[in-house]
Every structure is written in C-alpha cells, then in structure tokens.
Amino acid sequence: MRLSDGVEWGVHVCVVLATLPDDAALAAAKLAEYHGVPAAYLAKHLQVLAGAGVLRTVKGARGGYRLARPPADITVLDVVEAIDGEESAFRCSEIRRRGPLAMPAREYTKPCGIHRAFSRADEVWRAELAKTTIADLLIGLLHDVPRTALEKGARWLQESAR
Amino acid sequence: MRLSDGVEWGVHVCVVLATLPDDAALAAAKLAEYHGVPAAYLAKHLQVLAGAGVLRTVKGARGGYRLARPPADITVLDVVEAIDGEESAFRCSEIRRRGPLAMPAREYTKPCGIHRAFSRADEVWRAELAKTTIADLLIGLLHDVPRTALEKGARWLQESAR
C-alpha cells in the first residue's frame, strides 16, 4: 500500500501558496520549478485540486493558482481526498459469501467484522489528517527553517509571482 | 491508495484456522476452496504469513497450515504488516531539499511537518488495527452468523481437516 506522490506535492504546493499575498497567483511551471518536480505531471494534480475546490485557478496572462480558502480552512485531509480519493484503502470483496458458509444474499445485512475493523482504522486515519491545516504547517515551517532560508524563499517567490 | 487483496484473505484465513482443534492443520488448497480464491495465489500469502510467524506450517502428507499462536494473541495489524509491510503509506521524498529554499544537508535534522502529520496518521491507523484480534473477530462471527450456517461450516471443516 502506497500513497500517491501527488499527495505529497499537493500539500507542499498549498503551503507555498499560503505564503502569497491574497491577490497573487503562481503559475504551475513556477510551482514545479520551486519543488523540483516534473511540471506536466504536477499540472495534472493542480487541476484536480482546483476541481475539488482546494485551489482556485486564475486564467489568462499572469494567471496561475492560488488557494481557494484561507490556509486555516484547508486540512491535509482535504488535499488527500482530492487527489487520492475518499474511499478506504481496504476494499471488502465479500468473500464470506463464497464457500460452504455461504447464505442467501438477504442474510448479509451488515458488514463483516473484518470490514468494520478496517473501516474504524480508516476513520481514525482520516480524523488525524483532518487535525492539521495548511496554516499549522506554515507556522511549523517558520519555526524549523532558518531565517536566511526563509528570506531566500521569500525573494524567489516575489520575483516569480510578479 | 489501495490495500492488497492478500491482506483481506489473510485475516479471513486466520479466523477459519482459529476454529480448528489445536492439533489440526488445513491444506492451502482447502483454504482456497473454502474462500473461493485462486489456490496458487493464496498459497503465496500463506507462505509469507508463515515466514512472519503468524501461521505455522505442517509439512508432509496430511499437513497444511495452522495458527502459530492463540487467536487472542494475533491482531489484525500482525496480518497487515506481514503481508503489506511495516512501512507507512506516505513516503516523504524530501522535496524540501530541492528548489530555492534548499539548505546544506546538515540543516535537515528533523522530518518536515508534512512528514510528521502523515506519520501520526499512520500511527493511529496501526494502533486501531492492533486493537482487534482474531479471537475478537471469531466471537463477532458467532454472533452475526445464523446457527445453521455455522453448523454447515463446522461439518465442512471437520471433513476437510480429517
């Protein structure tokens, strides 16, 4: 089981976009350059994020992407569900309905215990991801990254966003 | 992100094996027939489970598989980690080290906030799966499945285990 790379990129992108002024937007190519990832592939994920209402797209010249909501209103879970989907990692194939214990279909009224156990695990996983917002990540970054690096990044963004 | 089918099969297999007498074993082919899954493929997962110490293999004629420990000492997480591996679904590719914010490698002393958020989520996911044991699932099954089906299953197992 492995989470798509796009998820990681998506969260990083949101954190970067959170540092922009409210009216500014950043082109997909610039975001790719900033993170050192393939531009064409990142663009695909950005479109998905825009479709999910996490990002907002600014069309035309000097356009690009920006956050659709304040950073504090976007959770890591929002990004995960936009890119990776909302369905649980575990998929019950109802194998209990096969073999000698099989019963008429109407008997299977509630999911089996195994299914329920994985559903609970998936629930707490998502709940934990929903606790962290983009704003939280940004605050953490300000603590962890040295001042010199922050200023370097700020300059780069100012030039790129124009 | 999707969990391997083998995980589901593995848990079901453990529940079935938990109903066997202590000295009995069940052949891989019989387990496959019971669950209606491809025998050769299930065998692969059974071998992995045996290697991980969840199942115990009985070689030779009239051999097969049985649980390596009491059902109450085997958690769903044990099966998941045996088949799917112990590593988190999220893999940090350290993209923060690329791009204009990049710093000397020695500066990166602790994982980034995004990495930490996903690690926490992975932790609670595993903790939740560790709460449910094979014994719990078996008890749940006895409540959910009608008596007639249980007896049918018991007869089939008695004939197959010999």
Place this chain on the structure above:
DNA sequence: CTTTCTCGGATAGCTAGTATCCGTGTTATG
C-alpha cells in the same frame, strides 16, 4: 522404500499510478 502430499521459490500477466505532450480557449498588455 515408495507413495502421496505438502511447501517453496521461480516465473508470466495485468491493473493502476507515473509522466509527458499538444491543441483550445481565455485574459492581460502594448
């Protein structure tokens, strides 16, 4: 000792995620 039955590893096939390209339409700028 032979037969029967099992595990075990080695080997193909397939699905889903990875990665890229280019044509179309929209917006700001000169």
Place this chain on the structure above:
DNA sequence: CATAACACGGATACTAGCTATCCGAGAAAG
C-alpha cells in the same frame, strides 16, 4: 484591436507493484 502569455483538457506512452500460475524439492505416512 492584435498579440503574447497562460491555464485547461484530453490523448498517449511508460513503469512499478500487485495478481496469478506453474512445477520442483522435501517431508510424513504406510
């Protein structure tokens, strides 16, 4: 108004990891 810059969207290869299968080595039973 004309032009250039930019995002959207679909169509298209490539890759990895899960799915599926086979047959040989080896152990217990008779």
